[in-house]
Amino acid sequence: MKNISYQNDELLRKLFKRITPESPSAGFAERVMDLIIQPEVDMSAHQQTVNKLLWTLIAAVALIIPVLFFLLDWSLLDLFPKSISAETFNRFIVLLSNLPDYFSSVLNGLKQFSLLFIILAAGVALIFIDSLLNKSLIRNIFPFNLAGHEAK
Amino acid sequence: MKFETDIFYIQQIIAGNARAYAFLVEKHKEMVFSIALKILHNREDAEEVAQDAFVKAYQSLSGFKNEAKFSTWLYRIVYNSAISKVRKKKLELSPLDDSTINNYSDDNMDSNFFLVEEPDQFELLQKALQSLPEDENVIVSLFYQNDHSIEDISAITGLTVANVKVKLHRIRKKLYTEMQKLINLEDSEYSRVHFKEVTG
Numbered sequence: 230m231k232n233i234s235y236q237n238d239e240l241l242r243k244l245f246k247r248i249t250p251e252s253p254s255a256g257f258a259e260r261v262m263d264l265i266i267q268p269e270v271d272m273s274a275h276q277q278t279v280n281k282l283l284w285t286l287i288a289a290v291a292l293i294i295p296v297l298f299f300l301l302d303w304s305l306l307d308l309f310p311k312s313i314s315a316e317t318f319n320r321f322i323v324l325l326s327n328l329p330d331y332f333s334s335v336l337n338g339l340k341q342f343s344l345l346f347i348i349l350a351a352g353v354a355l356i357f358i359d360s361l362l363n364k365s366l367i368r369n370i371f372p373f374n375l376a377g378h379e380a381k
Numbered sequence: 382m383k384f385e386t387d388i389f390y391i392q393q394i395i396a397g398n399a400r401a402y403a404f405l406v407e408k409h410k411e412m413v414f415s416i417a418l419k420i421l422h423n424r425e426d427a428e429e430v431a432q433d434a435f436v437k438a439y440q441s442l443s444g445f446k447n448e449a450k451f452s453t454w455l456y457r458i459v460y461n462s463a464i465s466k467v468r469k470k471k472l473e474l475s476p477l478d479d480s481t482i483n484n485y486s487d488d489n490m491d492s493n494f495f496l497v498e499e500p501d502q503f504e505l506l507q508k509a510l511q512s513l514p515e516d517e518n519v520i521v522s523l524f525y526q527n528d529h530s531i532e533d534i535s536a537i538t539g540l541t542v543a544n545v546k547v548k549l550h551r552i553r554k555k556l557y558t559e560m561q562k563l564i565n566l567e568d569s570e571y572s573r574v575h576f577k578e579v580t581g
Contacts, residue, residue, distance in 0.1 A: 241553070244506045245525035253414040253428050258406040261435045265402060 278360045285356050292349060296342060384408045387451040394442055402442075406435055409452060412527065413459045419522060420463035420515040430466055434459035449536065456537045460519060467515055509559035513552065520545065521552045 339346065384404060393401035413434055417427035438445075438455050445454060510518055520538060523529040531549070535542045 237553075237557070240502070241506070241556070242525045244503050245522065247503050248507070248522075248526055250411045250526075251415045251418050251427075252411050253431060254424075257410055257414070257428065257432070258403055261406045261410075261432055262400070262403050264432065264436050265439050266399060 281356065282360065285353060289349060289353060296339075296345070382407065388447065391442060391445065391451060394439075402435075402439055405451070409455055410435075412452070413455060415522070416456055416459050416519055417463045419518045420460070420467055422515075426466065427463070430462045431459060434462055437462075450533070453533050453536045456523075457539070460537050461539070464516060505560045505563050506556070508563055509556045512559045513555060517548065517552045517555070520548055521556070524549055 384407075387405060387408070390401045390405050410431070414427055414431045417430040417434070418424065421427045421430065434455065437458055445451065510521075513521070516538065520534055523534050523537065524531075529537070531542055531545050534540075535545045538545065540548065
C-alpha cells in the first residue's frame, strides 16, 4: 500500500515537473524597477526644492540685513545702559515709550526703498509658486509616466 | 542568466545600490507571478499583485531578517496579497464534496490512472488542478513542481507544518478523485461512441 502511495507521489511529481512556469509579460522587471526608483527621484527633486527655498531665504536675509543696517538709526544703541542706574532706567523707559515713533521712522525710511522690496517679494513669490506647480500641477496634468503605468 | 545568492543582492541594496534589486526581480519574477496567477486566474491581476509584492518587499527590505529565506518571505507577501484580492473579488471556487474525498483511497488510483498514457495523465492533472481552490493549487504546486519543503510552504502560507501535511494529503486525494472522475467520464464517453458505431 505504501509502495502504491509512493508510486503515485512520484508520478504526481513527474507530471508536475512538466508544467511550464508562467512568465509575466516582457519588461516586467523594468516596470518594477521604475516603481522603485521613481519615488527616490521624486524625493531628490523634493530635496532640491527644499534646498532652493533655503538658499532663497538666506539670500533674502542677506539682502535685508544691509538695507536695515543703513536705514536704522544706530545712535539709538547709545541709549542702552552700560550699567544699571536710576537715570539709565528712566532713559530706558523713555526709549520704550518712544518705540512707536522709532518704528514709524524706520517705515518711512523703508518707503524710500519700496521698489527694492517689491522686487524682492515678487522674486520670493515666483519661486514659491514655481515649487507649488512642480509639486502638484504637473502630476495632475500627466498622471501617467512614460512606461504607461498609472502614477500612484 | 547566472545569479548570485539573494543575500548578496540584499547587502548591495542596503549599501545604497537600489539597482541591484533588478537582479532579485529577474530571479524570482516567474515564481512570484506563478503564485499570483494560480490564485487569481487572470494575468493582468497577477502581474499587478506580483509587481506590488516586489515593491512591498523592497520597501521592507531594511526589516528583512537573514534568518528567513528571502524567496520564502517574498512568496509569502505575494501569496497573502493574492489571497486578499481573491477574497475581495469573491472568486472562490466550489470545493469538491468532502464525503467524496473521504471515501476515496490512494489505492484506487493504481487500477486506472497507471493505464492511461502519459500525455493524457498530464492533461488529466491539469484539468484536476483547475478544480482545486486557489490556495490548495499553490500548496500542491509549491511541493511537487517547485520542490519546496513542508517548512517553506508553512512559512509562505502561514499554516502550521502539521496543517500543511494534512492539507497536502487532502489535496492529493482531491486530485486523484477528480482525475478518476475524468477517466470514468472519458471511458463512458468512449463506450457511448463505440456503442453507436457498432449498432449503427
